[in-house]
Amino acid sequence: MPHAQTKDLIAAYYDAFNRGDTEAMEAMLHDDFEHHVNEGGIRRGKQGFAEFNRHMSETYRENLTDMVVFASEDGSRGAAEFVVNGTYLKTDPGLPEARGQSYRLPAGAFFAVKDGQIARVTTYYNLADWIRQVS
Template sequence: MSDSIALVQRYYDAFNRADWDAMLACLGDDVAHDINQGHREIGRDTFRGFLARMNRCYHEQLHDIVLMVHADGGRVAAEYVVHGEYLADDAGLPPARGQRYVLPGGAFFDIRDGRIVRVTNYYNLQDWITQVTGA
């Protein structure tokens, strides 16, 4: 159990440092990434592309991270608060003007052979849209 918690903590520590290589090192080659209210992407290289888009469009830090693990260590859940800034337009979303936002989020992980093999992210997209549009 503690190895799985340490792995996900390393993943989030790397995220908060914007150390994409260290984040990717936590993932299995065939990682499944379930994008919030979107589709599933497969593979570490595809995840690298996702991180590049995120890095271009957003600057985010995760605070108050709480990790919970299943007794067998195979699954981890995370809850956190996203503090972010919307830097550049992201496809299908409102225009970016440097808007700041704070919203709760969560993620679910499957762990196999010391690597993350599934990441499912969730946050309230409507709350985010309301914050960045001022509606």
């Protein structure tokens, strides 16, 4: 898969995110999908990712801006850098209490692409910075 197609795939994934279209995001995932969670474990499979999306949609409202997408020449790897503009809607267990706080957080993600689909997403952001913003 050429790097331009990988960049388009990643851009489409985040366009779906910004529309709140988690089904479209999930349709872009490979059957062997892995979600490497920031400061957490690895969520394997589309079903686990769908459950994660449901939780996130109830707990946070987010829009990504300042998006820059990169891809390796062979298209097997990609990355994105962006800013998360969010509202904390519902208290996430183990985190500060939600009171509708707004936050703005730089973040990034790394991708592996297999057979034209997303096989891995690894997301990074500064959790301590997010906690400071919502506390």
